[in-house]
Amino acid sequence: MRRKKNIINLFKDEKTYNIKHVISISDEEDLNQSWDYISTANTEKRELTQTFLAQFYNLVLSYIMKKKLSFFEVILEDSDDYLYFTLWNEKMSLLFKKYAKKASLDFLYDDKRISIRLDKKAYYEKRKKIEKKNEKREKNLIKSVNSEKKKVKxxxxxxxxxxxxxxxxxxxxxxxxxxxxxxxxxxxxxxxxxxxxxxxxxxxxxxxxxxxxxxxxxxxxxxxxxxxxxxxxxxxxxxxxxxxxxxxxxxxxxxxxxxxxxxxxxxxxxxxxxxxxxxxxxxxxxxxxxxxxxxxxxxxxx
The missing domain is CATH 1.20.120 (Four Helix Bundle (Hemerythrin (Met), subunit A))
Structure with a gap:
């Protein structure tokens, strides 16, 4: 009999991979290490999470500096279509729920944790638009630079x-x-x-x-x-x-x-x-x- 998957995120996505990454945070050093870990992960994950991660970092850092933060964990999970962040701490989950609402994030919340779901497909579509925009901007910049008289480029x-x-x-x-x-x-x-x-x-x-x-x-x-x-x-x-x-x-x-x-x-x-x-x-x-x-x-x- 196949063992049931241990899915942490509240979305209970059955396609969630079995591999999970658990990050424990209790002070600024832990927070910086978590930043470095995600920032040095594969390019897709780093680009997909950069805006969300910046807000998360600022929020947690402010509470660390105020000495209002207690120990909590962040569990990272993946599927083919989504990346999941689950914050496991009653106080931090309630706090981050306020941000998630204002930022229109896709999330679920209970009395102990909050799970944020990031859509990989939406990220790919955004990246394609950015690449097209960059191509157009590069052409315009090249024309602009070439039109200037320069002795050496x-x-x-x-x-x-x-x-x-x-x-x-x-x-x-x-x-x-x-x-x-x-x-x-x-x-x-x-x-x-x-x-x-x-x-x-x-x-x-x-x-x-x-x-x-x-x-x-x-x-x-x-x-x-x-x-x-x-x-x-x-x-x-x-x-x-x-x-x-x-x-x-x-x-x-x-x-x-x-x-x-x-x-x-x-x-x-x-x-x-x-x-x-x-x-x-x-x-x-x-x-x-x-x-x-x-x-x-x-x-x-x-």
Missing amino acids: KPAYTFIEHDDLNELRELNDDMIEFIIQTSKYGFSHDLFISLRSTLSIFCQILRYYDRITPFSTILTNFSNLLNVNKDRFIELNIDQLSLIKGFIYNIDYWLNTLFVNGGADLYFMDNSLNADYEMISQIISPPEANEENMDLDDIFDF
Whole structure:
């Protein structure tokens, strides 16, 4: 007689594979190890989970820093069609349920756990759209670069690993989409959180490459500015939002020029992007951002 499958996720998907990955988290080191594990998994899993994982990381980190977090486990399960995250802890499950509702995630909840289901098919469809968009953008950028008179065209830099570059390009596409929506409807709470989280992951990837430290430092400063000034950003008018839009488009131009098409020096945009950041910073007028006066609720806000 065949033994019944031990399925952890609340969806009780009979096609769930038998192999499970259990991650125990009780402190920041555990959380970082879980990030590294999922981030270094196969490309499909990393790309499928990147937005969800960023929100999960921010939420748990904020509670670790507040010393409100108790031990809990995350169980990862796979099937042909879905990837399942199950958080097993009454308090954390209730907390994450609030986020799952606002983020329109596919989830089930009981009094001890919450299971989130990520659709692989939807991910594949999204990736195809992004690839088509990238092809069109690359053609436009090539035309733009070729139209400029340059004595020597530098080749694209290749020191960023292939998988990291692909992830950066997808994150970049997401930020462009968010900023387009912002231009239409203003900075809603959800759009702000999405942009902030996506930029945070973008910065985390760049920090491993010392050759672009000046540029990544500017982006990290901008990310910190977002972290401590949510309300101020959401209040920006249309003219002020155009500065944010220009900043994100400059990131797009920088990434594609240096690492896709070539044609520029490695530091060609550092000064202009820093000037843009300084201008935005003056408009936002942030307080001194340090660990003692930063409200952790601003790091992850429901």
